[in-house]
Amino acid sequence: xxxxxxxxxxxxxxxxxxxxxxxxxxxxxxxxxxxxxxxxxxxxxxxxxxxxxxxxxxxxxxxxxxxxxxxxxxxxxxxxxxxxxxxxxxxxxxxxxxxxxxxxxxxxxxxxxxxxxxxxxxxxxxxxxxxxxxxxxxxxxxxxxxxxxxxxxxxxxxxxxxxxxxxxxxxxxxxxxxxxxxxxxxxxxxxxxxxxxxxxxxxxxxxxxxxxxxxxxxxxxxxxxxxxxxxxxxxxxxxxxxxxxxxxxxxxxxxxxxxxxxxxxxxxxxxxxxxxxxxxxxxxxxxxxxxxxxxxxxxxxxxxxxxxxxxxxxxxxxxxxxxxxx
Amino acid sequence: xxxxxxxxxxxxxxxxxxxxxxxxxxxxxxxxxxxxxxxxxxxxxxxxxxxxxxxxxxxxxxxxxxxxxxxxxxxxxxxxxxxxxxxxxxxxxxxxxxxxxxxxxxxxxxxxxxxxxxxxxxxxxxxxxxxxxxxxxxxxxxxxxxxxxxxxxxxxxxxxxxxxxxxxxxxxxxxxxxxxxxxxxxxxxxxxxxxxxxxxxxxxxxxxxxxxxxxxxxxxxxxxxxxxxxxxxxxxxxxxxxxxxxxxxxxxxxxxxxxxxxxxxxxxxxxxxxxxxxxxxxxxxxxxxxxxxxxxxxxxxxxxxxxxxxxxxxxxxxxxxxxx
Numbered sequence: 001x002x003x004x005x006x007x008x009x010x011x012x013x014x015x016x017x018x019x020x021x022x023x024x025x026x027x028x029x030x031x032x033x034x035x036x037x038x039x040x041x042x043x044x045x046x047x048x049x050x051x052x053x054x055x056x057x058x059x060x061x062x063x064x065x066x067x068x069x070x071x072x073x074x075x076x077x078x079x080x081x082x083x084x085x086x087x088x089x090x091x092x093x094x095x096x097x098x099x100x101x102x103x104x105x106x107x108x109x110x111x112x113x114x115x116x117x118x119x120x121x122x123x124x125x126x127x128x129x130x131x132x133x134x135x136x137x138x139x140x141x142x143x144x145x146x147x148x149x150x151x152x153x154x155x156x157x158x159x160x161x162x163x164x165x166x167x168x169x170x171x172x173x174x175x176x177x178x179x180x181x182x183x184x185x186x187x188x189x190x191x192x193x194x195x196x197x198x199x200x201x202x203x204x205x206x207x208x209x210x211x212x213x214x215x216x217x218x219x220x221x222x223x224x225x226x227x228x229x230x231x232x233x234x235x236x237x238x239x240x241x242x243x244x245x246x247x248x249x250x251x252x253x254x255x256x257x258x259x260x261x262x263x264x265x266x267x268x269x270x271x272x273x274x275x276x277x278x279x280x281x282x283x284x285x286x287x288x289x290x291x292x293x294x295x296x297x298x299x300x301x302x303x304x305x306x307x308x309x310x311x312x313x314x315x316x317x318x319x320x321x322x323x324x325x326x
Numbered sequence: 327x328x329x330x331x332x333x334x335x336x337x338x339x340x341x342x343x344x345x346x347x348x349x350x351x352x353x354x355x356x357x358x359x360x361x362x363x364x365x366x367x368x369x370x371x372x373x374x375x376x377x378x379x380x381x382x383x384x385x386x387x388x389x390x391x392x393x394x395x396x397x398x399x400x401x402x403x404x405x406x407x408x409x410x411x412x413x414x415x416x417x418x419x420x421x422x423x424x425x426x427x428x429x430x431x432x433x434x435x436x437x438x439x440x441x442x443x444x445x446x447x448x449x450x451x452x453x454x455x456x457x458x459x460x461x462x463x464x465x466x467x468x469x470x471x472x473x474x475x476x477x478x479x480x481x482x483x484x485x486x487x488x489x490x491x492x493x494x495x496x497x498x499x500x501x502x503x504x505x506x507x508x509x510x511x512x513x514x515x516x517x518x519x520x521x522x523x524x525x526x527x528x529x530x531x532x533x534x535x536x537x538x539x540x541x542x543x544x545x546x547x548x549x550x551x552x553x554x555x556x557x558x559x560x561x562x563x564x565x566x567x568x569x570x571x572x573x574x575x576x577x578x579x580x581x582x583x584x585x586x587x588x589x590x591x592x593x594x595x596x597x598x599x600x601x602x603x604x605x606x607x608x609x610x611x612x613x614x615x616x617x618x619x620x621x622x623x624x625x626x627x628x629x630x631x632x633x634x635x636x637x638x639x640x641x642x643x644x645x646x647x648x649x650x
Contacts, residue, residue, distance in 0.1 A: 098431035107430035114397065115430065119421045125387040126422060129394020136350065136400060159387035321432035322466050324490025
């Protein structure tokens with residue numbers, strides 16, 4: 001199906017804009033990391049942009065998103081301010097969490113981006129709780145919970161799928177299967193690794209597998225899931241096949257992957273292929289896309305400028321927000 | 327003023343809490359079974375399955391779902407059948423519930439109450455007899471309540487409901503059938519304030535939960551031996567009311583810190599630390615500690631009793647501190 005048979009031109013351009021923003025934001029983060037402006041762990045989303053954009057754009061503003069530590073892409077796709085995210089990475093007081101959370105723990109309660117959680121599988125029970133609250137309060141908001149293939153091995157995955165299904169809660173478990181849990185290939189760590197989406201069947205949950213390198217396919221699969229969940233069908237699981245183009249974190253020299261495998265996946269680069277389709281299907285001219293990319297460059301440059309010029313937290317901030325009650 | 331049991335006090339507290347529509351209770355066997363310690367007996371029929379939520383044996387998702395629902399604005403009360411099972415929920419409680427406020431720069435709040443059962447003495451062996459509340463108390467972001475009487479249990483639960491942070495509400499297994507007076511009029515026990523259960527002049531005994539009751543009996547015996555002991559019941563481990571402890575020791579010049587758990591890493595060490603930091607110059611003798619024997623809890627009755635601090639060990643520690 002052609003692009004414009006599914007979405008309007010402005011929506012398609014918006015998808016491109018969001019994916020390109022994530023890509024450039026991550027490349028800039030890597031650069032700032034090597035300059036020492038960003039410290040600690042930095043996990044880049046490069047290569048997986050089609051998932052966050054295709055999935056999150058199928059939600060409504062009142063829907064919740066929770067995710068793992070590779071969270072910049074999801075945060076930006078949920079509409080978080082790039083300035084606040086970059087400032088958080090810089091550890092500045094203007095960051096989304098006032099510099100207290102860092103790269104792995106982004107939050108924006110107003111946008112209902114309820115957090116990056118950095119313990120593998122830890123976000124799943126919380127997602128179940130958010131969905132439980134939504135159902136309890138009879139709100140029309142569902143929860144999208146991203147997880148990686150590595151989280152399948154955690155008990156929390158199975159506890160959460162069971163309870164969500166038992167109570168028919170409005171949650172979509174979105175598995176980003178990028179084939180590696182840090183440096184271990186999924187086939188070395190998980191018996192049922194080749195069809196992860198079928199785990200959902202043990203919990204009597206509808207499920208689908210999708211090409212995570214194709215934003216349109218991700219969107220179509222997600223829309224179907226959203227419709228089912230919003231209609232009261234209970235939880236849903238989607239597995240998107242993906243690949244991270246960079247290492248697990250900036251500290252990873254990637255010695256465990258074959259170069260040929262990397263090259264094979266990079267040919268499916270979700271942004272490059274989308275760009276090509278724009279031109280071949282005459283959705284937009286190269287000039288239009290160049291202009292759009294230029295605008296994104298500015299946004300990212302400005303985010304760095306904002307982060308750089310922002311102050312570090314005051315010493316007293318150390319003690320703030322530990323407790324709400326005295 | 328009525329005499330009720332500790333169990334009845336908690337049940338009454340929960341019924342009061344249920345008046346708030348944002349409150350629901352979830353846990354293992356809290357429904358048809360009525361709770362492993364019969365605290366929620368009759369609740370399912372009274373409030374229905376939407377608000378009395380029977381869960382699978384899955385401590386992590388029970389606690390995490392409680393935390394998630396609290397983040398979304400509800401006031402969940404989670405029951406973990408015993409504190410020993412809380413190990414299976416540590417990721418949710420310690421890594422997430424305790425930290426979301428701080429990590430989000432104050433955007434998220436998690437007013438979750440986790441009720442759980444602590445303590446030994448019921449002949450249920452090493453895996454079911456631990457007193458781990460002190461571990462939770464060491465985690466910034468969590469609050470820990472450790473009531474010792476029916477009055478305190480009801481009053482502290484009321485103040486726990488007013489907290490904006492996750493509270494680990496710890497009930498000692500051997501206290502459920504203990505009785506005490508509870509007024510019909512509304513009252514609260516302030517959260518974070520130690521209670522002087524008995525006024526004395528010669529020595530301060532610091533304890534909490536069931537050990538506070540054991541300390542009271544020890545103090546009675548000490549009285550007959552001519553020693554006036556003050557008993558400070560901590561009531562909450564987080565916050566720790568250092569002011570009340572320090573003021574008492576400043577007056578008595580002697581301190582004995584009692585707890586049921588093991589000596590190494592026990593919460594009592596923190597209490598001793600604050601005493602020596604704040605009132606060292608008032609001490610006439612080193613602060614003594616009475617703690618559980620450092621073994622996994624044995625099953626056999628006499629061995630079990632030998633491992634848990636009792637009146638005689640407290641009396642011995644007091645007399646030794648006073649040089650008698």
